[in-house]
Structure formats: C-alpha cells, structure tokens
Amino acid sequence: MIKLKNIIFVISSIFIFSINYAQDKTDNVNIIVIDAGHGGKDPGAIGKKSKEKDLTLKLALKLGKYIEENIPDVKIIYTRKTDKFIELHKRSEIANKNNADLFISIHVNASRSKTATGTSTFVMGLNRSAKQMEVVKRENSVILIEDNYKMKYDGFDPNSPETEIIFSLYQNSYLDQSIRIAGEIQNQFQDKAKRINRDVRQAGLVVLWNCSMPSILIETGFITNLDEEKFLMSENGQAIIASAIYRAIKNYKDLVEGKKNNIQNNITFKIQIAYSSKEIETIPENFNGIENVERVKDGNFYRYFTGNAKTYEEIAELQTKIRKNVSQAYVIALNNGKYITVKDALQLLNN
Numbered sequence: 329m330i331k332l333k334n335i336i337f338v339i340s341s342i343f344i345f346s347i348n349y350a351q352d353k354t355d356n357v358n359i360i361v362i363d364a365g366h367g368g369k370d371p372g373a374i375g376k377k378s379k380e381k382d383l384t385l386k387l388a389l390k391l392g393k394y395i396e397e398n399i400p401d402v403k404i405i406y407t408r409k410t411d412k413f414i415e416l417h418k419r420s421e422i423a424n425k426n427n428a429d430l431f432i433s434i435h436v437n438a439s440r441s442k443t444a445t446g447t448s449t450f451v452m453g454l455n456r457s458a459k460q461m462e463v464v465k466r467e468n469s470v471i472l473i474e475d476n477y478k479m480k481y482d483g484f485d486p487n488s489p490e491t492e493i494i495f496s497l498y499q500n501s502y503l504d505q506s507i508r509i510a511g512e513i514q515n516q517f518q519d520k521a522k523r524i525n526r527d528v529r530q531a532g533l534v535v536l537w538n539c540s541m542p543s544i545l546i547e548t549g550f551i552t553n554l555d556e557e558k559f560l561m562s563e564n565g566q567a568i569i570a571s572a573i574y575r576a577i578k579n580y581k582d583l584v585e586g587k588k589n590n591i592q593n594n595i596t597f598k599i600q601i602a603y604s605s606k607e608i609e610t611i612p613e614n615f616n617g618i619e620n621v622e623r624v625k626d627g628n629f630y631r632y633f634t635g636n637a638k639t640y641e642e643i644a645e646l647q648t649k650i651r652k653n654v655s656q657a658y659v660i661a662l663n664n665g666k667y668i669t670v671k672d673a674l675q676l677l678n679n
C-alpha cells in the first residue's frame with residue numbers, strides 16, 4: 329500500500345505539472361505530432377519476425393506522408409524519424425513546445441494469448457481492468473530504462489497499481505476531443521480497414537499524461553498474433569492502417585473546424601447500463617457480468633455504457649440480451665460524441 333503522505337505529494341505535483349493546459353485547442357488542427365512508439369534501446373513488444381519499434385516507425389512515416397500529401401496546410405512534426413531512443417516525457421514535451429493541436433502515438437499491442445487480435449485506441453483516464461493493465465504496464469515500463477526516471481516522473485512506478493490510480497486522477501481537459509478522434513480512428517479501422525474493433529479505452533499512459541492538446545495512443549494490432557504481425561509487416565497492411573488513421577484525422581479536422589456537417593455517418597448507439605456519481609471499475613463483476621463496459625464522465629456523474637452499433641436494429645438486439653442482466657438498460661444515441669435523442673438519431677440516419 330502507498331502512504332497517504334506520498335499520495336498527497338504525487339497529487340500536488342500532478343497538478344503543478346498540469347497547469348500548462350490553459351490554451352484552447354478546440355478550433356483548428358494545424359499542427360500534428362506523430363509519435364512512433366519506442367525506438368533505439370527500447371524495442372517495444374517483440375514478435376516472431378519483427379519488433380514494435382520498427383513497425384511503429386514505418387506506420388508513423390506513412391501516416392505523415394499521407395497527411396502532407398493530402399492536407400498541405402497541416403504541419404507534421406515527428407518525435408522520431410529514425411531508430412532512436414526517446415524518453416516518454418520528451419514526446420509530450422515536443423508536442424507542447426510546438427503548440428501542437430493533436431498528438432498521435434502509434435504502437436503495436438502484445439499478449440500472452442497468441443489469438444488476441446484487433447485494434448484499440450487509448451485516451452488518458454482511469455481503467456483498471458486486468459486486460460488494460462497489461463497495456464498500461466508495457467507501454468509505461470520504458471521509463472524504467474530511462475536515467476533518473478523516479479525524479480522525472482515524481483516517483484511513479486509503472487509496476488505499482490497504486491501509483492497508477494493516483495496518476496490517473498490527472499484531469500485531461502481535452503478528453504472529449506481525444507475521445508472523438510479516437511472514435512473516428514476505431515470507426516475507420518472497423519469499417520474501412522476491416523480490423524477487429526477493440527474500441528476506445530481509457531488508461532493511465534505516461535506518454536499522454538502531460539500533453540496539452542487532444543492526445544491518443546493507438547494499438548494498431550497484435551505483434552504476438554502471427555496473422556496480424558504479417559499484416560503489419562507488409563507494405564499493404566501498413567498502407568491500410570496508415571490510411572485509416574489519415575481518414576480519421578481528416579474527418580476529425582473537418583468536424584473541429586466546422587467544415588463538415590455533423591450528420592454524416594457519425595451516429596453511434598450504445599446501451600447505458602448505469603449512471604452514478606461513483607467511479608466504478610469497469611469489470612464484468614461490477615455490472616452483473618456484462619463485458620466491455622466503458623465509463624464516460626458526464627459532469628459530476630459517470631455514465632456506464634456497453635455496445636457500439638451503427639444501426640438501431642443491432643443495438644436493439646443487444647439491448648434485449650443486456651436486459652436479462654440489467655433490466656433498466658436503455659439505448660442512447662451519439663452524434664459525433666454528443667448525446668442526442670434516439671428519435672433524432674433515427675431521423676438523421678433516414679435522411
């Protein structure tokens with residue numbers, strides 16, 4: 329267990345660290361930082377034939393190229409363009425110093441299970457399910473090979489669950505936009521790139537915690553899954569992943585800058601299973617066995633959702649199943665991340 333004195337110390341230093349997000353990043357997307365995960369002495373996850381650091385660099389450079397070719401008014405800044413080691417805190421520093429409007433960190437997932445598959449996109453936040461902890465530990469553990477990491481990260485220990493909780497108390501004022509771009513990316517991965525959708529998730533990731541702009545970390549597939557490793561190593565696979573992220577950024581930029589009508593194809597249905605002032609761990613045991621619960625902060629409350637459907641038919645079917653466990657579960661609709669009535673959503677879809 330962690331001592332109370334230490335908790336107060338860490339919390340206060342987190343607030344000191346977080347003061348520099350006053351500037352508003354809501355209106356334009358002109359500068360994008362692309363962060364190829366790992367590099368140099370940090371290989372990241374290791375597959376049968378490849379290393380994460382090499383795949384992330386290829387994807388990052390491809391993504392940057394697509395953006396530069398197709399959205400010339402956007403300036404791209406890479407945290408690395410070669411096989412170089414960069415400390416985690418330096419990555420967000422690069423974004424902050426350059427006044428970036430978006431921070432995209434690219435990674436490849438790993439699992440002990442060789443069948444684990446699919447893509448997920450993380451935003452900063454608290455989620456302590458065991459599966460999430462695997463990603464959090466792995467992606468944060470690189471600080472252990474940095475010099476003086478305890479000084480730089482306020483004594484943060486990536487192997488301690490207690491520090492992870494405290495660390496996640498950090499309030500990201502760009503959470504809504506981060507969730508929006510993350511959702512766009514997962515939609516593109518699912519609909520266009522035909523990847524398995526492991527959804528938008530929240531986790532206490534060091535690389536995101538000090539970013540003063542919307543920021544996400546993308547796990548583009550599993551290096552430990554033979555098929556996915558092959559896909560991510562191939563020129564074609566990299567092009568599919570990078571172009572999916574590119575299209576998501578394009579959509580996000582258009583939406584943020586008001587160039588696109590929000591109505592187009594951005595309706596999502598979910599099942600709300602709980603609404604509470606309590607921040608409940610999103611594990612099945614806490615929700616009558618319901619899996620894949622996501623928690624979204626709404627004012628002083630938390631909404632707890634499951635499901636992610638593009639059509640009402642699909643969500644209605646899921647609702648019937650969920651109601652066997654949670655009788656009050658009901659369908660909610662979102663348009664580009666904003667809550668709208670189901671009636672309005674259906675009307676928009678029929679237009």
Ligand SMILES: [Zn+2]
Nearest residue numbers: 365372435436
């Ligand atoms: Zn990684």
